[in-house]
Amino acid sequence: MANQTDPRRRYLEIATHRFAERGFHGVTLAALADDAGVSKQALLYFFPTKERLYGEVLARLAERLSSKIDDIDAPTPEQRLVTYFEAHTNGALSRPDDARLVIRVLLDTDAATKVSPLKPYLEKLVAVTRETNRWKDVSREEVLAGLYKLIGAIQYFAISTPALRGMYGTTTKESLATHFSEQSKAAIRDFVDCS
Amino acid sequence: MANQTDPRRRYLEIATHRFAERGFHGVTLAALADDAGVSKQALLYFFPTKERLYGEVLARLAERLSSKIDDIDAPTPEQRLVTYFEAHTNGALSRPDDARLVIRVLLDTDAATKVSPLKPYLEKLVAVTRETNRWKDVSREEVLAGLYKLIGAIQYFAISTPALRGMYGTTTKESLATHFSEQSKAAIRDFVDCS
DNA sequence: CTGCTTCCTTACCAAATGGTAAGTACTTAT
């Protein structure tokens, strides 16, 4: 596996997990190095600064988000959307790192930031959605608002799972996740072809 | 106004804003002191550590969240819910500090954290919801999952507004907010009395 | 006037943090 042979990539994966978990300011180079079992300078050999390392983590995130839309192979736009959203829901609930990173990016982005790593992903989602019959003639803004309502709920729940486990225990959290998953799938179908 | 006479409270309000904006690790005591126009030690006079200051910020947040449910005066549980959610949507979109704080708490809470400042708020929401006819005989888990879907979308959009303004400009962001607000209100009514 | 409380100041400090400099072991190409 590449983890064993490509140190640069390995460090990026460790950093992705930690930044997702604790945010940019909550992570130190020393902690990352410790995670990887190397010295700080092993990281600085590949990434000149902490900011640049974080930047690469976000660039890879953007790439993953976009490619998960592109890689879907389904005959109709409607099926593409449903397939994507269901996969996204399952993925976010079982491995919430990307959802956490996305939300951290949104939290840390102020109005002065003109370029966001999330923009291509959002644009792509809007484009795919507007290929469906239901959303064909709807304004970009209205489509994006609808997408936000759907994705927002999923992302929000996904990042809450550790907190829910802490508050209610594992079994209750599992039950919540099951209910949420079902309700989300209904919402997805509703989004794609209702009314 | 109390801002002029009660320095402790004034510091708490400044801290609330900054912690919402940048997170616990993204804020330094020196920056807060600078915001307030005093020295670091002015803050440490009232709050022994940064952690305790943050703890008080979160305690006040929890108090605000709960009281916003309690303070609503409406004849039926259904109306209470609709009133609450619509006020919450408007509030979150116009002043997203609390939404940001809530999401930061969720992000920073791991499964080991048994006590969350958000728990009383969630419990209260579940209780009010289960007073309605629609949710009367539904399990707590299913109710909470439904609430999450509704609130999650609103919170997620609320914290995104600066990023959306940065990506698309003020006018598009306003248009998005209007569409989102409308769609949310429909979802609220749907949640309370549909099917 | 004195003593007490409130709210703040300057001076200081140890630890942590991001980052630089210089050197080293191992592999690969010539």
Added chain:
DNA sequence: ATAAGTACTTACCATTTGGTAAGGAAGCAG
């Protein structure tokens, strides 16, 4: 055999960080 590149290491450093110590001005009670 040697030069060059890869992937590190230890040693070090300036700055920032949360926090301590000590003291002082303003208001107010006796």
